Amino acid sequence: MKIDKKTIICGIPIIKIRDFMRRYRTPGSFSLQTITEYFDLTKPSGAYLLNELLNSEYAEQTKPNEYKVTVKGNALAQVKFVSRxxxxxxxxxxxxxxxxxxxxxxxxxxxxxxxxxxxxxxxxxxxxxxxxxxxxxxxxxxxxxxxxxxxxxxxxxxxxxxxxxxxxxxxxxxxxxxxxxxxxxxxxxxxxxxxxxxxxxxxxxxxxxxxxx
Structure with a gap:
């Protein structure tokens, strides 16, 4: 996966997003509350971040207020940000x-x-x-x-x-x-x-x- 380590999503560095993907790809589900607590966000800010993760196809919804890491999200979780x-x-x-x-x-x-x-x-x-x-x-x-x-x-x-x-x-x-x-x-x-x-x-x-x- 080609990604710039300086990338920012909703004010959060991509490295922190990667670490979140690493943590929640197993057991494989998380909620809006998980996001707000992990990133110390308000509920509206957490919802905005969640929406961006869905739009970027790093996550997908499985049930009401339940989400999982996608193949693309798993690829992000494995990014090492090493030299190309x-x-x-x-x-x-x-x-x-x-x-x-x-x-x-x-x-x-x-x-x-x-x-x-x-x-x-x-x-x-x-x-x-x-x-x-x-x-x-x-x-x-x-x-x-x-x-x-x-x-x-x-x-x-x-x-x-x-x-x-x-x-x-x-x-x-x-x-x-x-x-x-x-x-x-x-x-x-x-x-x-x-x-x-x-x-x-x-x-x-x-x-x-x-x-x-």
């Missing part, structure tokens, strides 16, 4: 990413494989010559079809992590750990790679292209 990169650097990062996909799918230590990749955003544009990041939607699937064997393998990975000193902040983090390490290796700490779940961009109207398989 040229085509050569972007290609190098992308090629390294695809190499790690092959590594994960071939390595038996990972119990998830990358099953699908969809590219969207500025990197898909052949006319672009500089980029803020590379947006990639991913799908994962079990390498082990048998549920019992998969569960046992998952527990071994978690137990080994705990033995190595890993401390989980919640049961959800613990359960998701086997898939989280796949995503961590895919990203490789690169601020230029933005990962999204395939199911979150299925309704994406912007140009996109399946690149794997």
């Amino acid at each position: 990169m040229n085509k050569a650097k972007a290609d190098k990062i992308f090629n390294g990413f695809m190499k790690r996909v092959a590594e994960i799918n071939e390595d038996k230590n990972y119990i998830y494989r990358v099953s699908r990749l969809i590219l969207f955003g500025s990197y898909l544009n052949p006319a672009a010559d500089d980029y803020g990041d590379i947006d990639i939607a991913y799908g994962l699937e079990h390498k082990i079809n048998d549920c019992k064997r998969f569960s046992e393998a998952s527990q071994r990975i978690i137990a080994n992590a705990i033995a190595d000193g890993k401390v989980f902040s919640s049961i959800i983090e613990e359960v998701c750990y086997p898939s989280a390490i796949v995503l961590r290796h895919l990203k490789n700490r690169s601020p230029y790679i933005s990962l999204h779940r395939v199911e979150d961009i299925e309704i994406l109207s912007a140009p996109h292209k399946q690149i794997y398989p």
Whole structure:
């Protein structure tokens, strides 16, 4: 996502808007009151900001006075505001990413494989010559079809992590750990790679292209 870090929305720096998106993309809903309290706004100012987030497609309404972060809002949540990169650097990062996909799918230590990749955003544009990041939607699937064997393998990975000193902040983090390490290796700490779940961009109207398989 290409965005100027000096951007202001309703008097609020885009960085603070990004932080709000990061916080409320999970569990995935917020209200007008959430906005007014988070940004310390009056109700009219909060309503104005909410309207701007809706118009900018960073959020969408799901129920009366209930809203959620959109695909575009999730992309904003992942913006690092790092220096932009040229085509050569972007290609190098992308090629390294695809190499790690092959590594994960071939390595038996990972119990998830990358099953699908969809590219969207500025990197898909052949006319672009500089980029803020590379947006990639991913799908994962079990390498082990048998549920019992998969569960046992998952527990071994978690137990080994705990033995190595890993401390989980919640049961959800613990359960998701086997898939989280796949995503961590895919990203490789690169601020230029933005990962999204395939199911979150299925309704994406912007140009996109399946690149794997």
